[in-house]
Amino acid sequence: MAALxxxxxxxxxxxxxxxxAIDWQTVKQQVYRLQMRIAKAIREGKRSKAKSLxxxxxxxxxxxxxxxxxxxxxxxxxxPGIDGITWKTAQEKILAVKSLQRRGYKxxxxxxxxxxxxxGKQRPLSIPSIKCRAMQALYLLALEPIAETQADNxxxxxxxxxxxxxxxxxxxxxxxxxxxxxxxxxGDIKSCFDSISHxxxxxxxxxxxxxxxxxxxxxxxxxxxxxxxxxxxxxxxVISPTILTMTLSGLEPAVKAAVTKxxxxxxxxxxxxxxxTGASKEILEAKxxxxxxxxxxxxxxxxxEKKTRYTSIHEGFDFLGFNVRKYNGKLLIKPSKQxxxxxxxxxRDIIKSNKTARTETLIWQLNPMITGWSNYYRHVIAKKAxxxxxxxxxxxxxxxxxxxxxxxSETWRRNKYYRCQGNRTWIFSAKITSTNNxxxxxxxxxxxxxxxxxxxxxxxxDATPYDPKYKAYFDKRKRNRWTANINSPEVxxxxxxxxxx
Numbered sequence: 001m002a003a004l005x006x007x008x009x010x011x012x013x014x015x016x017x018x019x020x021a022i023d024w025q026t027v028k029q030q031v032y033r034l035q036m037r038i039a040k041a042i043r044e045g046k047r048s049k050a051k052s053l054x055x056x057x058x059x060x061x062x063x064x065x066x067x068x069x070x071x072x073x074x075x076x077x078x079x080p081g082i083d084g085i086t087w088k089t090a091q092e093k094i095l096a097v098k099s100l101q102r103r104g105y106k107x108x109x110x111x112x113x114x115x116x117x118x119x120g121k122q123r124p125l126s127i128p129s130i131k132c133r134a135m136q137a138l139y140l141l142a143l144e145p146i147a148e149t150q151a152d153n154x155x156x157x158x159x160x161x162x163x164x165x166x167x168x169x170x171x172x173x174x175x176x177x178x179x180x181x182x183x184x185x186x187g188d189i190k191s192c193f194d195s196i197s198h199x200x201x202x203x204x205x206x207x208x209x210x211x212x213x214x215x216x217x218x219x220x221x222x223x224x225x226x227x228x229x230x231x232x233x234x235x236x237x238v239i240s241p242t243i244l245t246m247t248l249s250g251l252e253p254a255v256k257a258a259v260t261k262x263x264x265x266x267x268x269x270x271x272x273x274x275x276x277t278g279a280s281k282e283i284l285e286a287k288x289x290x291x292x293x294x295x296x297x298x299x300x301x302x303x304x305e306k307k308t309r310y311t312s313i314h315e316g317f318d319f320l321g322f323n324v325r326k327y328n329g330k331l332l333i334k335p336s337k338q339x340x341x342x343x344x345x346x347x348r349d350i351i352k353s354n355k356t357a358r359t360e361t362l363i364w365q366l367n368p369m370i371t372g373w374s375n376y377y378r379h380v381i382a383k384k385a386x387x388x389x390x391x392x393x394x395x396x397x398x399x400x401x402x403x404x405x406x407x408x409s410e411t412w413r414r415n416k417y418y419r420c421q422g423n424r425t426w427i428f429s430a431k432i433t434s435t436n437n438x439x440x441x442x443x444x445x446x447x448x449x450x451x452x453x454x455x456x457x458x459x460x461x462d463a464t465p466y467d468p469k470y471k472a473y474f475d476k477r478k479r480n481r482w483t484a485n486i487n488s489p490e491v492x493x494x495x496x497x498x499x500x501x
Contacts (some may be wrong), residue, residue, distance in 0.1 A: 019090035022065060030062045031141055039145035039466035047206065054142040054207065064097045067137035071130060071238065072096075081129030082111045082221050099131065100138055102211065107132055110220040110234050112227075118342065124194070126220045126234035136215065136238040139207055145466045146206050147242045152252035153461035157271035158241035161465050161474060164320045165379050167270045168333060169458035171324050174266035174277050175313055176331040181264040181277035185284045186317055187292065188307035192272035193240060194232035196247055197300030201233070205246055215239070231300060244272065247299050251292070258291045259283065268319075275319055281310050322380060333380040340385055343373050344392050351396050355403065359417065359430035360443045362400075366393070367446045374448040379456035386448035393445075397428055 034057045041050035057063050071077065072087050080086050087096050110126035117123045128136065144160070151159060156167040175181060189195075198216050202209055215237065219228050233240045252267040255276060259265045264279040265288060276292070278284040289303075296302055311317045316325025321339040325332060347369065354362045370393075374386055401413050419429045419442065428445040459477070463470045 019093050027062045027065050031066055035141065035145040036466055036468065038142065039149050042146050042149045050146065050206065057142040058138055063138055063141050064100045066141065067100065067134050068093050068096050070137045071133045079127060081127050081132065082109055083129050086130055096134060100134055105135065107214045107218040109218055109226050110236065112220040112222040125236050127236040128234065133238050139211060140239045140242055143207050143239065143242055147246050148464045148466050150249050151245055152249055152269060154252055154267055155245060155248065155269040157269065158245050162459055164270060165456040166459045167268050167320060168322050168380065169456050170268050171275065171319065172331060172333060175324065178329065181266065181279055182313050183278045183281045183284055184311045184313060184317055185276040185278065185288060186309050186311060187274045187276065188304045189272045189296065189301050190304040192301060193235045193244065195301055196232050198231060200299050201243065205243060251295055254295050255288055255291050259287050263287065270320055284310055335377045335382050335385045344389065347393055348396055351400050360432055363430055363443050363445050370446050370448050374451040378451050378453055383453055386451060389448045
């Protein structure tokens with residue numbers, strides 16, 4: 001990266017660098033060095049040193065580059081705040097890096113929109129301006145090492161290197177065997193993001209208090225009116241998920257301190273949802289729930305009475321789109337019925353909205369959805385669900401074809417839209433002539449049933465990427481994951497798409 005100094009703060013004497021010429025590997029390494037030092041200071045109890053290192057990082061030119069890159073590369077890069085501004089050109093991004101200054105920084109009110117929830121209600125989403133998002137991304141770089149160091153071992157949402165598959169595998173570890181817990185407390189926090197106490201956040205979140213207060217009290221605009229925000233943190237904020245993780249940090253130790261080993265209590269947290277296992281319903285009611293209620297009350301939160309329930313493992317429960325249940329003493333984890341129903345509803349909407357679209361256009365829309373859904377559930381007992389998904393999509397496509405050609409015969413429709421390959425028949429496909437080599441190739445609809453079911457290896461509960469003793473462990477996991485995925489259906493599909501581009 002031309003002309004950038006290699007000082008620890010990443011200061012630069014000139015900002016006229018081409019955005020595309022930046023050596024992002026060097027940028028990430030310099031930022032990561034400071035993040036590791038912040039995490040080390042927290043582990044050693046040196047909070048003053050950690051704050052000093054945070055100040056250095058948030059004033060680092062490297063960190064500012066990385067913050068702007070994050071908000072201009074993600075899926076929400078084209079979504080503006082109330083000012084209508086987005087950063088698209090290289091010049092705008094370089095100027096944006098220079099504008100990320102603590103002195104004179106003022107927040108703008110958030111743009112309030114609503115997105116539909118599964119139950120038919122509306123979820124409020126507050127979108128900051130892109131400069132506020134970049135500032136949040138900058139301070140997140142300094143906050144994340146602290147959040148990771150303080151987070152509960154079995155908290156999996158909004159954390160680097162962790163995913164829903166880890167949380168589900170922990171459910172299996174806590175419930176699979178006969179001597180394990182037989183009852184579960186399914187917890188859901190009522191309006192979690194919108195209810196967190198500002199006082200608690202300002203007293204307990206280790207970051208610049210003035211900047212944090214500006215974000216918390218920025219207000220939002222709805223129907224051309226500005227409303228105050230006296231509690232909660234915006235769901236559309238870049239830093240909000242990490243703040244939520246820190247808010248719920250300590251729940252697992254608090255619950256464990258109130259019970260004994262014989263109570264078989266395990267806490268699994270993902271975002272604002274959690275499950276707590278117990279040997280009996282009475283233990284969960286008398287020992288566990290009061291601790292959870294008091295823990296949340298300190299933070300201005302409360303449990304949702306409608307969604308919080310006690311469940312026997314033999315009845316089963318849904319968590320993160322999975323159904324966890326024992327059948328004749330054997331624990332089986334499958335995709336939940338609601339998840340299957342919701343996915344098929346989205347598929348039908350896509351097919352119905354493309355009545356006159358080209359066949360390859362429809363396939364290109366469906367393939368990422370099928371790949372994403374099957375990837376999410378490929379670590380559990382999902383083969384039957386995958387086959388049902390394929391059958392349902394096939395039936396919808398046959399109706400889609402029949403609507404397009406009502407007067408054609410079944411044989412004609414099959415010859416036009418389907419092809420055979422080896423032992424496979426009825427492959428929904430489209431012929432495309434490549435612009436590169438003028439060859440005719442096929443674009444096939446992917447089958448969820450072809451996804452290989454492979455047990456997920458859960459991340460070690462105490463592992464964090466900001467502790468040097470786990471570096472070799474994470475490198476090994478990365479190599480193993482790359483090896484396992486190299487021949488996956490989505491990789492083959494990407495290669496096919498690239499050849500047709």
